[in-house]
Amino acid sequence: MSAILPPSERLWIKHPIDRVEGAWIVIALLWCLIMFAMMVGWHIWGNQNLSTETYRTTPEQFSEKTQAMVDKYTVRTETDEQIPVVAPPPGSDVYLLARLWAFWPILELEKGKTYRLHLTAMDYNHGFSLQPANINIQMVPGFEHVVTVTPNQSGTYSIVCNEFCGIGHHQMVGRLYVK
Amino acid sequence: MSTTTYRTCPRSGLQFEHQAEWLMKANAFVGVVWLLIGGILAIGVVLTRWPAFHWLEADTFYMVLTAHGIDMLIFWIIFFEVAILYFCASTLLRCRIATPKIAWLAFALMLIGSVVNNVAVFRGGSSVMMTSYVPMMAEPNFYLGLILFAVGALIACFVFFGTLVVAKNEKTYQGSVPLVTFGAITAAIIAVFTISSGAIILIPTWLMSIGLVKEVDPLVYRTVWWAFGHSSQQINVAAHISVWYLVAAIAFGAKPMSERVSRTAFLLYILFLQLASAHHLLADPGLSTGWKVVNTSYFMYFAVLASMLHGLTIPGAMEVAQRQKGFTKGLFEWLRKAPWGNPTFSGVFISIIGFGFLGGISGVMMGTEQLNMIIHNTIYVPGHFHATVVVGTTLTFMALTYYLIPVLFKREMIAPTLAKWQPYVFGFSMYAFALVMMGAGTLGVSRRHWDMAFQGAALAYEWPGAAYLMMGLVGITGLAAIAGGAMYLYITVGSLLWGRKLDTGSVSPKFTPVPRAAPSVAAQSYGSMGFAAPGTFVLAMVFLVAFVLYYFINWKYLSTLWGLS
Numbered sequence A: 001m002s003a004i005l006p007p008s009e010r011l012w013i014k015h016p017i018d019r020v021e022g023a024w025i026v027i028a029l030l031w032c033l034i035m036f037a038m039m040v041g042w043h044i045w046g047n048q049n050l051s052t053e054t055y056r057t058t059p060e061q062f063s064e065k066t067q068a069m070v071d072k073y074t075v076r077t078e079t080d081e082q083i084p085v086v087a088p089p090p091g092s093d094v095y096l097l098a099r100l101w102a103f104w105p106i107l108e109l110e111k112g113k114t115y116r117l118h119l120t121a122m123d124y125n126h127g128f129s130l131q132p133a134n135i136n137i138q139m140v141p142g143f144e145h146v147v148t149v150t151p152n153q154s155g156t157y158s159i160v161c162n163e164f165c166g167i168g169h170h171q172m173v174g175r176l177y178v179k
Numbered sequence B: 001m002s003t004t005t006y007r008t009c010p011r012s013g014l015q016f017e018h019q020a021e022w023l024m025k026a027n028a029f030v031g032v033v034w035l036l037i038g039g040i041l042a043i044g045v046v047l048t049r050w051p052a053f054h055w056l057e058a059d060t061f062y063m064v065l066t067a068h069g070i071d072m073l074i075f076w077i078i079f080f081e082v083a084i085l086y087f088c089a090s091t092l093l094r095c096r097i098a099t100p101k102i103a104w105l106a107f108a109l110m111l112i113g114s115v116v117n118n119v120a121v122f123r124g125g126s127s128v129m130m131t132s133y134v135p136m137m138a139e140p141n142f143y144l145g146l147i148l149f150a151v152g153a154l155i156a157c158f159v160f161f162g163t164l165v166v167a168k169n170e171k172t173y174q175g176s177v178p179l180v181t182f183g184a185i186t187a188a189i190i191a192v193f194t195i196s197s198g199a200i201i202l203i204p205t206w207l208m209s210i211g212l213v214k215e216v217d218p219l220v221y222r223t224v225w226w227a228f229g230h231s232s233q234q235i236n237v238a239a240h241i242s243v244w245y246l247v248a249a250i251a252f253g254a255k256p257m258s259e260r261v262s263r264t265a266f267l268l269y270i271l272f273l274q275l276a277s278a279h280h281l282l283a284d285p286g287l288s289t290g291w292k293v294v295n296t297s298y299f300m301y302f303a304v305l306a307s308m309l310h311g312l313t314i315p316g317a318m319e320v321a322q323r324q325k326g327f328t329k330g331l332f333e334w335l336r337k338a339p340w341g342n343p344t345f346s347g348v349f350i351s352i353i354g355f356g357f358l359g360g361i362s363g364v365m366m367g368t369e370q371l372n373m374i375i376h377n378t379i380y381v382p383g384h385f386h387a388t389v390v391v392g393t394t395l396t397f398m399a400l401t402y403y404l405i406p407v408l409f410k411r412e413m414i415a416p417t418l419a420k421w422q423p424y425v426f427g428f429s430m431y432a433f434a435l436v437m438m439g440a441g442t443l444g445v446s447r448r449h450w451d452m453a454f455q456g457a458a459l460a461y462e463w464p465g466a467a468y469l470m471m472g473l474v475g476i477t478g479l480a481a482i483a484g485g486a487m488y489l490y491i492t493v494g495s496l497l498w499g500r501k502l503d504t505g506s507v508s509p510k511f512t513p514v515p516r517a518a519p520s521v522a523a524q525s526y527g528s529m530g531f532a533a534p535g536t537f538v539l540a541m542v543f544l545v546a547f548v549l550y551y552f553i554n555w556k557y558l559s560t561l562w563g564l565s
Helices: A019-045 A059-073 B018-049 B058-091 B100-122 B140-169 B179-209 B218-229 B231-252 B259-281 B289-324 B343-366 B380-407 B416-442 B465-498 B534-559
Strands: A053-056 A074-078 A083-086 A093-099 A102-104 A106-109 A115-121 A126-131 A135-139 A143-150 A155-160 A173-178 B006-008 B015-017
Touching: A019 B289, A019 B534, A059 A074, A059 A083, A059 A093, A059 A115, A093 A106, A093 A126, A102 A173, A115 A135, A135 A143, B006 B018, B015 B018, B015 B058, B018 B058, B018 B100, B018 B380, B018 B465, B058 B100, B058 B140, B058 B179, B058 B231, B058 B380, B100 B140, B140 B179, B179 B218, B179 B231, B179 B259, B218 B231, B218 B259, B231 B259, B231 B289, B231 B343, B231 B380, B259 B289, B289 B343, B289 B534, B343 B380, B343 B416, B343 B534, B380 B416, B380 B465, B416 B465
Parallel strands: A083 A106, A093 A115, A106 A173
Antiparallel strands: A053 A143, A074 A083, A093 A102, A115 A143, A126 A135, A126 A155, A155 A173, B006 B015
């Protein structure tokens, strides 16, 4: 019953290691190193890395920039609430705001083109969950997160809020088109 | 000071000091009451997320989910852990507990805090989930309750440390503390760090809720909160792994394969596990790639390494002990001839396997910066932590309870046949529950979400049929797990109420010092291929293959996504 008794050797650090453990330590350590290399290597060779470009922002500043984009590039409106569908030119700065309980506006992007997507939450934390692609990014109030995105498939996407944000949380869904 | 008495349990040979015994009973009992409350709440959560039932109203659902998370993850587990800490100090070292009055004060604070918090939640104005991210605010008493609870738990940790000092001063043992106590010490050290982080962020948030502080930065909140929220799960890991070693010793007389390896692995937890809390922020803005990678890769993998070591050494120790008893045929006779009808053993073994294969592997996926993007805030996350915290911690504590009912509570267990089945029903349904949640999460389904049909939303998204199927299975397996939990509660509470009273054993005013373990014989003389535990090694290789395959499948999936940089 020695796990519940003081060890017989006064210095436990000198207790011998048998071969099973020794072999496993080496294997497990190697695997940990491979995983470490994957995480770093993907930044160099992989195409899916979350940008960390971030600015402090306020709801006023961010709405202003979003409104400017909407005024300039709106192509039509959708739903009873007349949500603008915005088609900014490839390579441009695109703004998406999350508030209780909607994403605004609807974006229309082109397949294979790159955009600088600015995300922020206006009030509480929200979650940017792009479906069915399944890309999930946290939206934190006060922070403008600039993510460079390159859509690789055309279609109609939904943006589901997946951070709990109060009683209307489950109705918070936005849309995004890729042509 | 020596007015206390020591009782030697005739069934186990363990020695319980009078005050410590009552403290353990009280803490463990209140823990089980919280498990009961959390379990009842689980019915509401499961039946609402099962699309075919969609039972509770939205506001009730969010309230119930908030309470379920807090009652299970914090109150049930930490009350039980305090009992374990006292057991590992006072009982294993056979000494009196330090400052019993202060220990009762700690208990009272925890009890009051947990009740105050739950009252605030059930008043309906604090449905902010366990994480309570600012600027979403709960009632002031929500935070106050948590703070009181945390102060109580912190005091309990110091009573534990004090008890170690008592044992040392009164020379109740010689040499180093036992491995199980060593593990409990790591749990308590992590607890001090964890609870301090909680205080650092919850006190200003409480002051904000009563209007004394103007603002708590949302990102600072998330960062510090997770130093509390994730690290508290590391207390669980250190505690339940200590219990695994304990049960290996009790059920098999197993001794650690190598004290050096096991203790070093515990030390790695202290050094690195808390840094792993950074993985909750991998999808956040404002934190640099370097910070994310250093914390979750470089440091977290040392903690992963430690878990992989424990995952080998505990079954390995069991195997060596079984082989010494003569179960040496082939690779797995030791396992086939294990006491599968003893719920203390079967619970722990089911826990070890599930914690490693389901909880461990999925945890590493979530903790990988890029892979986290396909998992963050999906129902994969609760899938993961039901595998770690429920299969890992809760099932282990259940298994330990079956041992403690006769030993600590001095009652004969009622319904032994039911108890024999309970770990299988609860453990395997929890395996399935965690797996189907991970499946739904892989399809993108959100966690903490009342209505996957988005009724009333102008731009509703339609989840694929497979997602609905998975969520239906979440409902079925969830109910099965709740039934397994109910079996446990019936057996435990029933034994305390109606179980036959057992012999107390001899009571003495003095402790008997703890003997030293017998010198270790070279374990290498058993087993085959020069390996002391070849069967365990094969199991470990199966684990590694599953881990490697699943890891690269996820990278493959990630590589098909939009370009992101």
